[in-house]
Amino acid sequence: EVQLVESGGGLVQPGGSLRLSCAASGFIFSNYAMSWVRQAPGKGLEWVSTLSSSGTIYYADSVKGRFSISRDNSKNTLYLQMNSLGAEDTALYYCAKVEYYYDSTGFNGRAFDYWGQGTLVTVSS
């Protein structure tokens, strides 16, 4: 059974830093791209970042230069280092596993097929 468990959230002052972790189990972690998605209170989903199995990294413009995604395949863990935090970063942060799909013609798409329950980050003085 696939499980994703986020941790590391909490209350942080504006301008501060925080590192989130996502412990994965139930699949071969090193073979999959992983992502972070956040949801501000009462708002919609916002994609934050994706790290491919080969190490390619993608960030949303809203976090580029402030957030850093990484992974430790030996620990089956995904990380999100968040710096220069502002009130706009207050949200529930989810990690998600990225599945790639193929058919008889080849690559057919991708989707976030498993999600953790999230860890809450609150930026406030």
Place this chain on the structure above:
Amino acid sequence: DIQLTQSPSFLSASIGDRVTITCRASQGISTYLAWYQQKPGKAPKLLIYSASTLQSGVPSRFSGSGSGTEFSLTISSLQPEDFATYYCQQLNSYPRLYTFGQGTKLEIK
């Protein structure tokens, strides 16, 4: 960047109704679109990927269609457990920015 616009943002319907939610992309994304369902206090759940393929375990009353810039999610006969918020997400290869639509909240009439 590719923007996704869902319509409607709110939808009120009754048990047994057939409902359709639309997702429009600002540029063509082939069929690289997924749909998710989110209930209050819960993580999103994948319903459909590649625009029209049902995720394993998802009831067949859910279906997706579309390609390019116009997509839709249809629930053929609403059940009590379907009242939730639905999001589309584009997963195009370029640019690799996996944006979500703003969501559609489906409520009981």
